[in-house]
Every structure is written in C-alpha cells, then in structure tokens.
Amino acid sequence: MDKQFVARRRRDLITAAGLAAVAAIVPLFVKDVYVQNIMVLTLMYAALSQSWNILSGYCGQISLGHALYFGLGAYTTALLFTKFGVLPWFGMIAGGLISAAIAMALGYPCFRLGGHYFAIATIVIAEIGLLLIQNWDWAGAALGIDIPVRGDSWLKFQFTRSKLPYFYFALVLACVAWFVTWWLEDSKWGYWWRAVKDNPQAAESLGVVVFNSKMGAAAVSAFLVAVGGSFYAQFVSYIDPGSVMGFQFSLLMALPAVLGGIGTLWGPMLGAVILIPITELTRSYIGGSGRGVDLIVYGALIVLIALARPEGLVGLFSRRRKEATR
Amino acid sequence: MTAETIIQSLASGLLMGLLYGLIAVGLALIFGLMDVVNFAHGEFLMLAMYVTFFLFTFFAIDPLLSAPLAAAALFVLGAAVYLLIVRFAMRAKANVGMVQIFATFGLAIVMRGLAQLFFTADYRSVPNSWLGGKTVSVAGIYLPQPQLFGALVAIAAFGGLYLFINRTDFGRALEATREDPGAVALVGIDKNRVFALGWGLGGALVGLAGAIMATFFYIYPDVGASFALIAYVTVALGGFGSVFGAFAGGIVVGLVEATTALILPPSLKSVGIYAVYLLVVFIRPRGLFGSM
Numbered sequence: 001m002d003k004q005f006v007a008r009r010r011r012d013l014i015t016a017a018g019l020a021a022v023a024a025i026v027p028l029f030v031k032d033v034y035v036q037n038i039m040v041l042t043l044m045y046a047a048l049s050q051s052w053n054i055l056s057g058y059c060g061q062i063s064l065g066h067a068l069y070f071g072l073g074a075y076t077t078a079l080l081f082t083k084f085g086v087l088p089w090f091g092m093i094a095g096g097l098i099s100a101a102i103a104m105a106l107g108y109p110c111f112r113l114g115g116h117y118f119a120i121a122t123i124v125i126a127e128i129g130l131l132l133i134q135n136w137d138w139a140g141a142a143l144g145i146d147i148p149v150r151g152d153s154w155l156k157f158q159f160t161r162s163k164l165p166y167f168y169f170a171l172v173l174a175c176v177a178w179f180v181t182w183w184l185e186d187s188k189w190g191y192w193w194r195a196v197k198d199n200p201q202a203a204e205s206l207g208v209v210v211f212n213s214k215m216g217a218a219a220v221s222a223f224l225v226a227v228g229g230s231f232y233a234q235f236v237s238y239i240d241p242g243s244v245m246g247f248q249f250s251l252l253m254a255l256p257a258v259l260g261g262i263g264t265l266w267g268p269m270l271g272a273v274i275l276i277p278i279t280e281l282t283r284s285y286i287g288g289s290g291r292g293v294d295l296i297v298y299g300a301l302i303v304l305i306a307l308a309r310p311e312g313l314v315g316l317f318s319r320r321r322k323e324a325t326r
Numbered sequence: 327m328t329a330e331t332i333i334q335s336l337a338s339g340l341l342m343g344l345l346y347g348l349i350a351v352g353l354a355l356i357f358g359l360m361d362v363v364n365f366a367h368g369e370f371l372m373l374a375m376y377v378t379f380f381l382f383t384f385f386a387i388d389p390l391l392s393a394p395l396a397a398a399a400l401f402v403l404g405a406a407v408y409l410l411i412v413r414f415a416m417r418a419k420a421n422v423g424m425v426q427i428f429a430t431f432g433l434a435i436v437m438r439g440l441a442q443l444f445f446t447a448d449y450r451s452v453p454n455s456w457l458g459g460k461t462v463s464v465a466g467i468y469l470p471q472p473q474l475f476g477a478l479v480a481i482a483a484f485g486g487l488y489l490f491i492n493r494t495d496f497g498r499a500l501e502a503t504r505e506d507p508g509a510v511a512l513v514g515i516d517k518n519r520v521f522a523l524g525w526g527l528g529g530a531l532v533g534l535a536g537a538i539m540a541t542f543f544y545i546y547p548d549v550g551a552s553f554a555l556i557a558y559v560t561v562a563l564g565g566f567g568s569v570f571g572a573f574a575g576g577i578v579v580g581l582v583e584a585t586t587a588l589i590l591p592p593s594l595k596s597v598g599i600y601a602v603y604l605l606v607v608f609i610r611p612r613g614l615f616g617s618m
Contacts, residue, residue: 017495062424109608115423116363116606120562123555124600131597247551251431292442292547299435306428307578310418 020175036163042276049256049268050177051212051224057263059217060097060197064250065122068129069222070100071245073229076266078145088157091232096223103222104215111214130245145238154212157234166235177224193217263286270314334467335584341473343580348480348535352571359504359524362426366434367557368550369532370529374536375545376445389455393537397530404529405522430433449538450545450616457543476538484573492545500613503601559603
C-alpha cells in the first residue's frame with residue numbers, strides 16, 4: 001500500500017501543479033469579461049467547497065450553515081475598511097481568525113449533536129447570524145455596505161479596470177485550499193477525521209480525541225471559507241446580508257463537493273468546474289426572463305447526478321485510472 | 327404591555343403553532359418511517375397553496391371545500407415523488423444521506439422553477455374566502471377565523487392520524503415497517519407500497535395545511551422556503567420522526583414566536599424559535615420527545 005499511496009500522492013501534487021499552471025495561462029487568451037467572471041466564480045467556489053469538504057466530507061460533520069463564515073469574512077473586511085480604513089489584507093486575516101474562533105465556540109455545544117440535529121443546528125445558527133446583521137444599523141442593516149473605490153491597487157485589493165488580479169487571487173485561493181486538503185489528508189489529523197467519520201466510538205476507543213479533531217476541522221474549514229468571503233466582498237465591492245450570508249451560499253458550497261465526490265481530494269474541484277459554469281450559463285442564457293427555466297434545468301441536473309452518481313463524479317476518473325494501472 | 331396584549335398574542339401564537347404542527351407532521355411521518363428528510367417539503371406546501379388558489383379563482387371553490395382536493399393532489403404528488411425519485415435515492419451504495427438530501431433538494435429547485443414558469447413570480451392571494459379576514463371574539467380576545475379553523479383542522483388531523491396508525495391494518499403495517507423494514511417483508515408486506523403510501527399521507531397532511539395557509543397568506547413560488555425551515559425546527563424540536571413530537575413542537579414554536587414578537591422587533595421574531603431549538607437540543611440532543 002505504502003509505495004502506491006506515496007506514488008499516488010506525488011502524482012496528485014504534480015497533476016495539481018500542472019492544472020494550476022494551465023489555468024494561469026488561460027485568461028491571457030480568453031479576454032471576454034463575461035467568461036473571465038465565470039472563471040473567477042468557479043475558482044472561488046472550488047476553494048469554498050474544498051474548505052467545506054474538510055469539515056463535512058473528511059470529518060463527516062455535515063454543515064449547511066457555512067454561509068455564516070462566508071458572511072463573517074465579507075463583513076469583517078468591508079467594515080474594517082469602510083469604518084477604520086484597515087487594508088483588506090488585514091481584514092481578510094481578521095475575518096478568518098474571527099470565523100475560526102466562532103466556529104470553535106459554536107462547535108463546543110454543537111458537536112455533541114448527531115446527524116440531522118447537527119445539520120439543522122448549523123442552518124439555524126447561520127439564520128440567526130443573518131437576522132442579526134440585517135438588524136444591525138451600524139453595519140448597514142439590510143441595505144448592506146458599499147465599498148468605496150479608491151483606485152486600482154494590490155495594496156487596497158481593488159481593481160475596476162481588469163478582472164485578472166481577482167482571477168489570480170482566486171486561483172491562489174483554490175490552490176491553497178487544495179494544498180491544505182492534500183497536506184492534511186496524510187497528516188494525523190486526516191486519519192483522525194476519517195476515523196471520526198466512519199465510527200466515532202471505535203475512534204474514541206483507539207485514543208482519537210473525537211471532540212478535538214472535530215474542532216480542528218471546524219477551525220480550518222471556517223478560516224478558509226471566511227477568506228473566500230473576504231475575497232468576494234472585494235470582488236463585487238457591494239455586500240448586503242442576503243447576498244453573502246443567505247442559505248443559498250451554504251448550499252452552493254456543499255453542492256460541488258457532493259456532486260464531485262464528498263470527502264475526496266478532487267471532488268470539490270471537479271464539481272465546481274462542472275457546476276458553476278452551468279449555473280452561470282443557464283442563468284444568463286435561459287433565465288434572463290426570470291421565468292424559472294434555469295431553475296428547472298439546474299434542479300433536474302442535481303437530482304440526476306445525485307441518483308446516477310451517488311459517490312460523485314470523481315468515481316468516473318478513479319475507475320479508469322485503476323484499470324489503466326492494472 | 328398589558329395582560330390583555332400578552333394573552334391575545336399567546337392565543338394567536340397557539341393557533342399558529344397548531345398550524346405549524348400540521349405543516350410539519352408530514353415531514354415527521356416520513357422521517358419516522360424511513361429516515362429521510364424531504365427537503366422539498368416547503369415546495370409541497372407551496373403547491374398545495376397554488377392548488378387552492380386556482381380552484382378558488384377558476385371554479386370559485388372555497389378553500390374550506392377544496393382542502394380535501396388539495397390533500398388528494400398532494401397525496402398523489404407525495405407517492406409519485408417516492409416512486410420516481412426517493413426510491414432510487416435510497417438504493418445508493420455510497421453517501422445515502424447526502425444523496426437523499428440533494429435529490430429532494432434538486433426536486434425543490436425544479437418545483438420552484440416550474441411554479442415560476444407556469445404561475446409566474448406574482449404574489450397571489452385568495453380574496454373574500456368564507457373565513458379570510460374575519461375574526462371571532464372569545465372572552466375579549468380576538469382570534470382570526472382562518473387560523474382558528476386551521477387549528478381545529480390540525481387537532482382533527484392529529485386525532486385522525488393517531489387512530490389511523492393504531493387502529494387500521496395499513497397504520498399497523500406503517501408502524502411495523504418503521505420498526506423493521508426487513509422483517510415486514512417476511513409477513514408479506516410490500517415495503518415499497520407502504521413507503522409510497524407513507525409519502526402520500528405525508529403529502530396529504532401538508533396539502534391540508536396549504537389549503538388553510540392560502541386563506542391568509544400570500545402565495546408565490548418561494549413561499550415554501552421560510553415555512554420549511556420552521557417545519558424542520560418543529561420536527562427536530564419534537565424529536566425526529568415522532569408524530570406526537572411534531573404536534574408538541576408546533577405548539578412550542580408558535581408560542582415562542584408570539585412571545586419573541588412581543589419583546590423583539592418583528593423582523594427578529596424567528597430568532598426566538600431558532601434560539602429555543604438550540605437550547606433544547608443542547609440540553610436534550612434528541613429533541614423533546616425523541617428516544618435517547
């Protein structure tokens with residue numbers, strides 16, 4: 001097992017580096033702003049889903065409330081910048097740390113809950129966060145925050161003329177989330193998480209501190225998602241509670257991982273690359289009139305993939321690879 | 327805040343709570359039967375409201391009379407959803423839980439899309455129904471008639487359900503399948519048939535709730551979303567799968583919502599429900615009436 005496993009991990013790393021390099025060149029040839037926009041969103045959701053996958057896929061704690069951390073990241077960055085002039089880069093770190101701390105504080109009571117009780121608790125907590133921000137006047141309440149334009153610069157992480165800087169940041173973010181997963185997969189944490197997911201009682205009896213490993217997964221996951229939220233605030237330069245903390249974000253983070261393959265290294269990436277362009281294209285080409293056809297296509301696709309490929313689309317590749325090595 | 331205001335809002339809260347129980351009981355029934363959470367439950371409610379609306383608009387049938395029709399329509403829908411989607415989702419060899427969530431969630435999105443396409447995104451309402459907008463005064467407390475009627479229907483439905491589960495052959499088959507789906511096959515009960523009827527029954531109950539909701543609430547494609555979350559909380563609060571728990575959970579949710587609305591601004595009234603849910607599961611991780 002060992003040699004094969006090490007070889008597989010090395011191959012994963014090389015594949016990822018190759019894909020990242022190819023992705024980095026693409027926008028030099030694809031100048032269309034609309035397409036670039038889709039690419040930025042695809043990379044962002046790949047990163048978010050990869051981060052969600054750490055807690056929900058590897059550690060098995062299905063969270064349907066990660067929009068909370070996304071919103072916290074976006075709001076921390078936007079508030080620090082507009083109220084105190086703090087650069088978004090510091091806001092990004094602050095948002096990540098706040099989210100990780102809150103994830104652990106919430107995990108303390110929530111990780112005792114099993115299955116559906118846990119999932120509903122995550123939805124409910126994110127909804128409370130949403131309602132509180134909607135009623136918080138200092139933070140713009142339901143109207144949200146308009147991030148003022150102070151000219152294009154990396155220092156202020158604002159770019160009005162070109163989408164390329166956002167693209168490269170999203171690419172780096174997706175790579176970081178992937179690499180963190182890759183690295184954790186073979187660390188003691190990775191083994192703990194899978195043990196906790198498969199059989200918490202057995203894991204506990206073998207000396208895995210189940211509670212602490214859930215807390216670790218929650219903190220890493222929340223930190224990365226908050227960085228994504230912080231990026232999103234800069235990218236769209238206007239945020240309001242529903243558009244960064246709504247329930248739909250929690251689902252949009254989970255969907256790519258589920259469709260691609262939950263608890264797998266490549267699943268979230270693959271899911272995002274397929275799902276996000278389809279979402280955006282159906283929305284703009286057949287959903288423009290607001291007649292719901294985009295929703296029908298999108299929903300039907302989710303049902304079909306869930307029924308036809310319960311283990312995720314990543315299964316298509318691994319089977320072929322297995323046959324090739326045989 | 328006078329004592330009268332408090333009693334007044336607690337009374338409305340109780341009525342609304344019974345209706346929440348009726349909305350949620352179908353979800354609890356299906357979960358108890360086969361451990362599946364139907365993420366399209368809110369859309370079932372939405373569809374029942376539209377059925378009521380169209381029967382009223384095109385055939386002038388009052389919601390009071392069309393409620394059984396809405397229940398029948400949703401019975402068919404529930405059974406069809408089981409036979410066409412959920413049955414296959416349960417066969418998944420990996421990630422069964424996630425597959426069920428996303429199969430029913432995808433269905434919810436499709437239903438919303440269909441509603442937008444065929445019924446448009448306009449807000450509809452059932453004006454001038456027999457009960458709509460009327461109130462009745464009991465000992466100085468004003469109770470809105472639609473909610474009052476809804477509460478009575480909810481009580482009757484729970485009573486009927488209790489008798490049905492305990493006194494009929496099918497009810498006993500339902501209960502037996504819930505306890506051991508493998509063993510019932512040995513005594514000649516077709517598991518799929520029971521599950522399909524269970525889904526139909528769950529649909530019929532939310533169909534009944536939808537017909538009543540249509541008399542005092544706006545009808546639009548996304549109307550299910552907010553009630554669905556309340557229904558999940560209600561079911562979880564009562565203890566997943568417990569039919570009686572859904573009834574009690576609904577009452578708790580209605581009273582908490584009314585109390586919160588007295589203390590906090592109206593836009594925060596759901597916070598109370600969510601906070602109580604968290605409080606309950608932190609103390610009793612399997613809800614009020616769930617088996618420990």
